[in-house]
Every structure is written in C-alpha cells, then in structure tokens.
Amino acid sequence: MTGQALRGLRTTSWAFGVGALALVWIFPLLWAVATSFRPPGSLGSQIASLWVHHPSLANFREAWGEAPFVRLYYNTAVVVLGILAAQLVTITLAAYAFARIEFPGRDLLFRLFLLQLMVAPSSLILPNFVTIRTLGLLNTRLGIMIPYFASAFGTFLLRQAFRGVPRDLEDAAAIDGCGTLQTLWHVFLPLARPTLIAFSIVSIVYHYNEFLWPLIITDTDRARTVTVGLASFTQSAESAAQWNLIAAGTVIVILPLLVLFILFQRRFVESFMYSGLKG
Amino acid sequence: MARSEATLPAAVGPSIRLRTAGQRRRRAVQGYLFLLPSLAFLAVFTYYPILTSAELSLYRATATVRAHAFIGLGNYAAVAADPVFHQVLHNSAEFLLGTVPVTVALSLALALALNRTHLLVAPFRTAFFYPALLPLIGAAAIWLFVYTPGYGLMDVYLRNLVGNGANWLQDPMWALPAIMLVTVWKNAGYYMLFYLAGLQTISAELYEAARIEGAGAWHTFRSITFPLLGPTTLFVLVIASINAFQSVDQIWIMSAGGPDNTTNVLLFYIYQMAFMFFDLGKAAALTVFLLAVLMGIAALSFRLLERRIHYEV
Numbered sequence: 194m195t196g197q198a199l200r201g202l203r204t205t206s207w208a209f210g211v212g213a214l215a216l217v218w219i220f221p222l223l224w225a226v227a228t229s230f231r232p233p234g235s236l237g238s239q240i241a242s243l244w245v246h247h248p249s250l251a252n253f254r255e256a257w258g259e260a261p262f263v264r265l266y267y268n269t270a271v272v273v274l275g276i277l278a279a280q281l282v283t284i285t286l287a288a289y290a291f292a293r294i295e296f297p298g299r300d301l302l303f304r305l306f307l308l309q310l311m312v313a314p315s316s317l318i319l320p321n322f323v324t325i326r327t328l329g330l331l332n333t334r335l336g337i338m339i340p341y342f343a344s345a346f347g348t349f350l351l352r353q354a355f356r357g358v359p360r361d362l363e364d365a366a367a368i369d370g371c372g373t374l375q376t377l378w379h380v381f382l383p384l385a386r387p388t389l390i391a392f393s394i395v396s397i398v399y400h401y402n403e404f405l406w407p408l409i410i411t412d413t414d415r416a417r418t419v420t421v422g423l424a425s426f427t428q429s430a431e432s433a434a435q436w437n438l439i440a441a442g443t444v445i446v447i448l449p450l451l452v453l454f455i456l457f458q459r460r461f462v463e464s465f466m467y468s469g470l471k472g
Numbered sequence: 473m474a475r476s477e478a479t480l481p482a483a484v485g486p487s488i489r490l491r492t493a494g495q496r497r498r499r500a501v502q503g504y505l506f507l508l509p510s511l512a513f514l515a516v517f518t519y520y521p522i523l524t525s526a527e528l529s530l531y532r533a534t535a536t537v538r539a540h541a542f543i544g545l546g547n548y549a550a551v552a553a554d555p556v557f558h559q560v561l562h563n564s565a566e567f568l569l570g571t572v573p574v575t576v577a578l579s580l581a582l583a584l585a586l587n588r589t590h591l592l593v594a595p596f597r598t599a600f601f602y603p604a605l606l607p608l609i610g611a612a613a614i615w616l617f618v619y620t621p622g623y624g625l626m627d628v629y630l631r632n633l634v635g636n637g638a639n640w641l642q643d644p645m646w647a648l649p650a651i652m653l654v655t656v657w658k659n660a661g662y663y664m665l666f667y668l669a670g671l672q673t674i675s676a677e678l679y680e681a682a683r684i685e686g687a688g689a690w691h692t693f694r695s696i697t698f699p700l701l702g703p704t705t706l707f708v709l710v711i712a713s714i715n716a717f718q719s720v721d722q723i724w725i726m727s728a729g730g731p732d733n734t735t736n737v738l739l740f741y742i743y744q745m746a747f748m749f750f751d752l753g754k755a756a757a758l759t760v761f762l763l764a765v766l767m768g769i770a771a772l773s774f775r776l777l778e779r780r781i782h783y784e785v
Contacts, residue, residue: 208592211585215599218657221614222602224625228617283513286506296500302507309518311770315718316739316762319746319755320521320528343513373502402607404721405739409747420609424725427613436617447610454605462601466665 252441288351535750583667600661670704
C-alpha cells in the first residue's frame with residue numbers, strides 16, 4: 194500500500210470513529226428537537242426514532258399555554274442583563290485598581306477576591322437565602338441578581354487585559370486632561386473589548402442556565418426564570434409521561450442560547466476557551 | 473504573589489508619574505474607592521455568609537423552635553451520627569472519582585483527535601462542545617427521557633445490543649452512574665477547549681525533532697505532549713473537582729436524591745436539609761463542611777491557579 198493510500202485510510206477511519214462519537218453526543222439534542230415536532234400522543238416504540246412522520250407545532254402551543262414563558266423569558270432577560278450590567282461596572286473599577294494603582298494591602302485584597310472563585314455562591318445557598326429574606330428581596334429579580342454583582346473571575350480577566358494597555362496611551366490621555374474615569378472610558382475599555390465580549394458571553398450563559406439559586410429565592414412566577422419554570426413544567430409533565438411536551442418545553446428554553454451559539458460560533462468557542470472559570 | 477508580580481514588567485512603577493506624597497496618597501485612596509463596589513458585594517454575599525454559616529451551625533434552628541438555642545457542636549455531632557450523611561459522603565466521593573478522571577481523560581482524547589485541519593473538525597468540535605451551553609436542567613430533562621424504562625433511548629438502543637436494560641434511575645445500583653454519565657457528557661467538550669488551547673502552545677519544532685528521531689505516536693505523547701500539557705491537566709482537574717461539588721441541578725430533576733439516597737450528594741443534601749426539612753442549624757453545619765472541602769481543593773491548587781491567572785488567561 195502506498196503512503197498516500199495509507200494516509201487516506203487513516204483519515205477515513207478517524208472521520209468514522211470520531212464521527213460516531215460525535216453522533217452519540219448530539220443524539221439527545223436531535224431527539225429532543227424531533228420529538229418536540231411529533232404530534233401529541235404518538236408514543237410507543239417510534240418515539241425513540243429521529244424520524245417525524247407528521248410534524249406538528251401542537252406541543253409548542255400546549256407547552257406555551259401551560260407555563261408562562263413570556264413572563265419567564267422576561268425575568269431571565271432582566272436577571273441576565275442586569276447582572277452583566279452591574280458586573281461590567283464593578284469589574285472595570287476593580288480591575289483598573291489592581292492593574293494600575295499602587296496601594297497598601299493590594300495583594301491581600303487580591304487574595305480575598307480569589308476566594309470567590311473557590312466558594313461560588315451556589316455553595317452558600319443557605320446563608321445567602323437568609324440574607325435575601327432579611328433584605329425583603331425574596332421573589333424579586335433583584336434578589337436573584339444581587340449576589341453576583343461582584344465577579345472575581347471578571348476582575349482577573351479584565352485586570353490581565355488592562356495590564357497590556359501601553360503606558361504611553363495612558364499618559365497621553367492624562368496630558369490631554371482626562372481624569373481617571375475618562376481614561377478608563379476612552380483608553381482602557383476600547384482596548385479591552387475582546388476580553389469584555391468573552392466575559393459577557395460566559396456571564397450570560399452561566400446566569401441564563403442557573404437553576405438552584407433562583408429556585409429557592411422564588412416561590413411564585415413573579416420573578417421566576419426559565420430554568421425554574423422548565424423544571425416545574427417537566428415535573429408535572431413527567432408524571433403524565435408527556436415526553437413530546439417536555440421536549441417542546443426544553444427546546445423553548447434552550448433555543449435562545451443555541452441560536453446565539455450557531456450565529457456566533459467562533460466567538461462563543463473562543464470566549465469559553467479563554468474563560469477557564471465560570472462566573 | 474508579590475514575587476510573581478515583581479517579575480511582570482507591566483506592574484512595575486506607578487502608571488502616572490506621581491511626584492509628591494500627597495499625590496500618591498490621593499492615588500491610593502482612589503484605589504480603595506474603585507475596589508469598594510466589588511468589595512461591598514463580596515462582603516455581603518461571600519465573606520459574611522461564610523461567617524454566618526459557622527455561627528448558625530452552633531445553634532438549634534429548626535422550623536419547630538422559635539428562638540435559636542446555642543448547642544455548641546451539637547449539629548456537627550448529629551451530622552456525624554447521621555447515616556444519610558455517611559451515604560452522602562460516599563456518593564460524593566464516588567461522583568468525584570467517577571466523573572473527574574473520566575471527563576479529563578476524555579476531553580484530552582477529544583482534543584488530540586480534533587487538533588488537526590480537516591473539513592470535519594469544526595462540526596465535530598461543535599458536537600462535543602454544545603452540551604456546555606445547555607442549562608443543566610434542560611439537559612437533565614432530555615436525559616430523563618433517555619433513561620425512561622421501556623421506550624427511552626437507552627433501552628431501545630441497548631436492547632438491540634445487549635438485551636434488556638435496567639430501570640436506570642430507579643435502580644440503586646445504576647442511578648448514580650446514570651447521573652454521572654450526564655455530567656461527563658455535559659463537561660467533556662468544555663474541558664476539551666482548554667486542552668486545544670494548551671496544544672496550541674506546544675511548539676511544532678519539538679514534534680519535528682521527535683519525528684526525526686523516529687519516535688512513535690505513543691512515545692511522542694508520553695514524552696512531549698502529556699508533560700507539556702501538565703499545567704492544563706492540573707487546571708482542568710481543579711475546575712472539574714470544584715464543579716463536581718457545585719452542580720446538582722440534574723439530581724433535582726432526575727432523581728431528587730433517590731432511590732434511597734443513592735444519588736444524594738453534599739450540596740443537594742444541604743438543599744434538602746435547609747429547604748425541605750427546614751433544619752437550618754444542621755444545614756449550616758453541612759455548609760461549613762462543604763466550604764472546608766472547597767477550601768481544601770483551593771489550598772491545593774492556589775499556587776497553580778494564581779500562576780495561570782497571571783500568565784495565561
């Protein structure tokens with residue numbers, strides 16, 4: 194066998210081997226999408242197949258009617274964007290202080306920030322629940338958001354980007370009469386754009402998907418997010434074995450992020466590659 | 473940290489030339505002011521709750537008692553004597569040891585397989601990565617069906633291969649492995665990205681040299697690739713371990729800790745103790761324990777993470 198033929202064979206077996214595994218990986222998603230389009234009530238053995246004989250939107254109509262998805266989406270959007278907006282302010286200021294200002298105790302404070310990477314708020318659900326209750330923020334979107342307003346992860350990421358900003362630019366801005374905040378706005382933030390985008394994507398994905406914390410903070414639909422809505426929806430539909438309905442509900446919930454991912458695939462992959470830690 | 477900081481030229485010297493002591497002092501005050509918003513939120517929602525957990529764990533605080541009564545280490549004694557807690561510890565260890573090494577090895581294998589140029593590399597990477605974007609609760613809803621006895625995907629497709637499957641999520645032997653499989657499926661593609669990034673940093677010359685010396689694929693992996701990916705492996709191990717203790721959404725929807733507590737893990741037990749059994753004192757003691765575990769992982773990995781944050785991110 195010639196070398197070229199051998200290489201061709203290797204590539205083919207690589208494609209089939211990895212491809213088979215990739216198919217296993219993507220199968221649950223394909224199944225959920227296929228099943229969500231299957232007419233309600235069509236159970237039996239064909240439910241495990243990917244083929245849909247008579248596609249129908251009936252499951253989506255029913256799912257949409259059974260859970261207040263508009264309200265849930267609205268809450269999630271407010272929570273996710275609210276967290277991000279607050280984080281961008283807090284991490285910009287903190288990252289600048291750590292990157293460019295000298296003050297006593299800086300290293301110690303930096304270590305204190307590090308603590309949040311290890312002790313994510315999910316492990317502090319009990320004491321934070323007590324705090325939110327004391328503040329009277331149960332069943333509010335602010336109650337879901339507020340523990341995340343500071344982000345050690347974002348601070349580190351941005352601090353790293355700020356360190357790469359040339360001194361000359363900063364000094365030139367100072368000579369032009371820019372104060373620190375103006376310099377931040379006109380020099381640092383534009384140069385740190387890739388980092389800001391990466392952080393924003395990771396933050397949005399993380400908080401869109403968050404479940405346990407919004408679950409315990411809400412006991413009505415008033416402030417509930419989509420993940421909490423999907424969970425209670427799934428629980429009631431599961432007892433009736435309405436898999437088509439569960440699939441439709443799940444697709445409704447995962448669709449926004451999947452669409453964004455398909456549109457901005459490279460950006461997403463790069464951001465997550467860059468991230469290392471969630472938060 | 474002071475040492476590593478000094479080695480970075482970017483951190484040397486103040487950014488704006490500060491001539492007088494007064495100017496320097498004003499600049500330092502500005503530093504504190506800039507940290508203030510972050511520190512305020514960290515104080516209320518990270519530092520303070522660590523302290524209150526420790527405090528609350530010393531009190532009897534259940535739904536039935538009106539005023540919290542100080543009982544010293546009573547909650548810890550109760551937890552230590554609680555057979556469910558022993559089961560939970562056992563499950564958590566099994567979950568950690570069963571998911572972390574498998575996920576890390578798989579993500580490394582995927583990265584090695586997909587670190588090349590080919591038309592199919594991009595779609596393959598997407599296929600492995602996308603579960604990381606799904607909400608765990610949504611992924612669990614799908615997998616709930618995968619494991620449904622009789623007509624779920626697992627049973628239907630396995631039946632053709634090995635005969636009848638189990639009632640996966642109701643079987644005490646299979647329930648935890650079934651949930652662990654979801655965790656591996658969800659995270660492997662995410663960690664793969666770190667390995668792909670790590671592979672980019674290995675110089676092609678090394679491989680060229682190995683090829684010239686006639687080293688085989690396995691030998692090249694053993695003596696070049698794996699050692700040079702060491703920092704990435706450690707980093708992924710830490711992230712995966714911390715995640716193993718902090719993600720329990722799938723348990724909530726797939727098994728609620730059952731059957732017979734065989735899928736109950738530490739964070740889920742805290743959730744149950746606090747929000748279903750309303751024993752806040754015991755839940756606080758469990759929280760302190762979880763924090764100790766997380767801090768332990770942190771202490772082990774602190775230097776490593778710091779280095780990574782300084783030089784790589």
